[in-house]
Amino acid sequence: MSDAILQIDGLTVDIATPRGSLHAVRDLSFKVEKGKTLCLVGESGCGKSMTSLAIMDLLPKAAKKSARRLSFAGEDLAKATPKRINALRGDRMAMIFQEPMTALNPAYTIGDQMTEAYKLHRKASEAEARDRAILLLGKVGIANAAQRLGQYPHQLSGGLRQRVMIAMALMCSPDLLIADEPTTALDVTIQAQILRLLADLQQELGIAMVLITHDLGIVARIADWVGVMYAGQIVEEGPTEAIFRNPRHPYTQGLIDCIPVPGRTEPGGKLGVIPGVVPSLVGEIRGCSFRDRCKHAKPACAEAPPLRQRPDGHSWRCILEDAA
Structure with a gap:
């Protein structure tokens, strides 16, 4: 190799x-x-x-x-x-963690957690970061992605949380x-x-x-x-x-x-x-x-x-x- x-x-x-x-x-x-x-x-x-x-x-x-x-x-x-x-x-370097139940912070919305790293590393605006998050949530098979950004982890099933973790890891390519x-x-x-x-x-x-x-x-x-x-x-x-x-x-x-x-x-x-x-x-x-x-x-x-x-x-x- x-x-x-x-x-x-x-x-x-x-x-x-x-x-x-x-x-x-x-x-x-x-x-x-x-x-x-x-x-x-x-x-x-x-x-x-x-x-x-x-x-x-x-x-x-x-x-x-x-x-x-x-x-x-x-x-x-x-x-x-x-x-x-x-x-x-x-x-x-990004990581998809094994346990989405504990990897996501229950005190913050999905949108806050997904956009944080993108705004930090890419110096992007809130609107740009949200657009990127919506795109990736859609790619991992989450319907109504824009609405999901306003939800908290406890409002999602385990499978949805896992897909959020995958999308979050891919935010910065x-x-x-x-x-x-x-x-x-x-x-x-x-x-x-x-x-x-x-x-x-x-x-x-x-x-x-x-x-x-x-x-x-x-x-x-x-x-x-x-x-x-x-x-x-x-x-x-x-x-x-x-x-x-x-x-x-x-x-x-x-x-x-x-x-x-x-x-x-x-x-x-x-x-x-x-x-x-x-x-x-x-x-x-x-x-x-x-x-x-x-x-x-x-x-x-x-x-x-x-x-x-x-x-x-x-x-x-x-x-x-x-x-x-």
Whole structure:
């Protein structure tokens, strides 16, 4: 992947807890090209959302981040001042948050919240900002958009609030859009419309997108590059087709085996399962974090697994050359 607008090398996020340091993100590296979509996938607690918050500099106070490189459009975010980060956030970097019920401020109208960043970053008038908000609300499928601007979040359903969050993130036509489970509150029909909208806007504006999701169906439809996260690390990454056609890491294979396949999965038949739970990330972590849940585990897994790589960029961390 070249011509990357976002380049991350060695991102680490540690959170102080009474039991010790929780290693939420561990030595994470990836790139995102302009106009391309990177999907971060994995079960809850793998560090996907914490990664997005680290990029946007929105980590909780107890969290500490470090990175060998954290670059956006050639600018070192690790060395940027809070003032500079504020100038980028909401303008050239935007985020769709996972939970619209709490992401919107109940004390302000939808219009106030949507137009604030646009007026700040674009020096636009109130009328220009409202016109932009109405346009985007219409694009994400909200009827009577002008009237919605005068409503408060509690007057909208969960699905409408999620669409407002998406429209708000697109107000300034950002170069980078981070979408943390952007279709969680939506039904399947609206979900497809929103994903199509994001894809169309991405193509039109050349937006680079980091999409965080649990849904491998969404990943298969929208991703150019996939990073499979487990216990704070990317354990496998590569082109979408390669990940689905030939998953190399046992965890990736387990995730894919959990998906029913039309024509292959018998009605009422059993789906694949991954036994156990994500391990604790508090304190010292050694070896492969997946070894206690892996059917291929060997004594060698107690040591750090090697990073294997194919010429197309498909890479995985495992003692096995092939998980099959």
